[in-house]
Amino acid sequence: MYGEEPLFGLLNRIGSPVEGHRPWPRYRLGRDGWLRLIEGLAGNAWSLLGLWGEPKAVHAAFREDFSGDVAVVSLDCPQGRFPSLSAVRPAANRLERTAHDLYGLTAERTTDPRPWLDHDAWDVRRPLSEQPAAPAPNPGPYTFLPVEGEGLHQIPVGPVHAGIIEPGHFRFTANGETVVRLEERLGYVHRGVEGLMQGKPVAEAAKLAARVSGDSTVAHSLAFARAVEAALGIEVPARAVWLRALMAELERIANHLGDIGAICNDAAFAFMLAQASQLRERVLRTADSCFGHRLMMDRVIPGGVATDLPERGAGLLLELVAELRKRFPPLVAIYDGKASLQDRTVTTGFLSTELVTRFGAGGHVGRASGRDQDARRSPGYAPYDELTFEVPVLTEGDVNARVWLRIREVEQSLSLIEQIVARLPAISRGLDYPSVALEAGRGGEGMALVESFRGEIMTWVRLDGEGVVARCHPRDPSWFQWPLLEAAIGGNIVADFPLCNKSFNCSYAGHDL
């Protein structure tokens, strides 16, 4: 933006680059530098990509959206404290609370110091710090934010919900039927993924990455693999690169179809769920025939892919595309023509461009509210630079816009699959499989940005000298979308919450880790 100092300009002045961090630079900052960074953040629009802790250090990643420059900044915190970013980047707050709960790092002058993932249910506090502590002897209840006003009542929901969905707690404050405020409490499905990855060989950690959020298993595996490959400076065979994109697009279509059906179902239009879920099933079966797993779990691995496309695969995929091209548009026409359905989705759950930009929210949540960002295009990664596709963006910011965004993305992904199948490179000479072995006994730091169906995943990894995972942080897009659901529901009626929630479809598992 005009008049702003470029990201690298500031970082080169206040920090020193760290060797061996790929593909984007990492800067070590002193405490003064970190404070200067906070000042800088107040006056510019760099989006936060992630914030994660280590026993005696904190890291954060940023992107200057208009230039696409990405950088990581690190601050050593020998005293276990660091100045909070939450005042200038509200999306940092829950990540900082997580760094506190897992690593014992205190964010100074934070906007909200309450615990987040630690529910006082573990046998330990600060489990990943150098000195884990015994659990608190008499833990009190979690304090929800106070709400004052006449005629208000509260509705607590969860963690166990009514449907087949993941657990989380929603505290509604309502005035009659209208939601005045929603406060989320998450962390119920915290499985300790980051802790379990630590000390694991890359292949084992990849299995955990594949299970960060099952619906985005391909995208999370891809982000982990790309981060590891960046750290080690490895190039994967061209065929693997294209097969990965193929799987990622199948995953995107399957999830969008599921979401479109589920959103309409929550608006009491079960017909669409019945239809869309059949199409979804069709996609999963093709994925199964092509890659041997309906969700394609563990198929993208560091070094390449675990399964090659069988000979009949190309034909099956083209058949799938043809069938969806035939069966999907009539459903879209029905969605478009049903006034009773539109009545539920239009203007419901509105989210402003300003908010999605402030939180750096991506995926259908960001793009339905005018934030034009897709990791496949910026920073971009192979093979998307060689493929033709559009990134649909809408500005209405309501449930309807989030449905349409998914519809448009399904259409784009169908075309991408066709292009990929038509141009799939042959297996590289000298290889039996589209995969290369990882060189043992090497380390490094790497980072990757990958567009899942839900939005941008950022995965950061450090491999020690033995090629074992020393630290990995997979940041699901949900981190920056969950807080916005609280905003989107305000002023809507309680009965529209399921609809708004489905239209976001944030991952609990991906967020809780």
Added chain:
Amino acid sequence: MLKHILTSLTGGPVTEAAPAPADPALAELAGKLDKAAKARLGRSLSIREVDAGSCNGCELEIHALNNPIYDLERFGIRFVASPRHADVLLVTGPVARNMREALVRTWDATPGPKWLVACGDCAVSGGLFAGGYACVGPVEEVLPVDLRIPGCPPRPTDLLAGLLALLETSAAR
């Protein structure tokens, strides 16, 4: 829309034939249900699903059971919103410690006779998450498990075969 409904009406059902009840599941269930329970249940089961730390992969496949292709409800098996209406808890995930209390309370809220099905490798054995600070591990460390359906995630046909076995056993004389 009308055209669509007509096509659906004339096109015949998309629902596929059911798999046979799973043999290992039948064996596991043998003798678990007493006569009184069988009489009470007849040929219907109400299931409450509880995610106790799943990656949500299992949920996706459980969801698929409700699509017209697997159409779980044709067997008299249906998912209900409250544990108070349920005969069966279908539990996924390696019992995240943060979910342990909610899981136990949901079980306590389910009226007897009741059964518990552990769905997926995580619920069966703790999967990749066993041994960490954040998970208890297999569901059976927290609650009695009547049936295990392994897989990561189990395929809808595996889920169906397991649940049908439960139905068979509970309806057998």
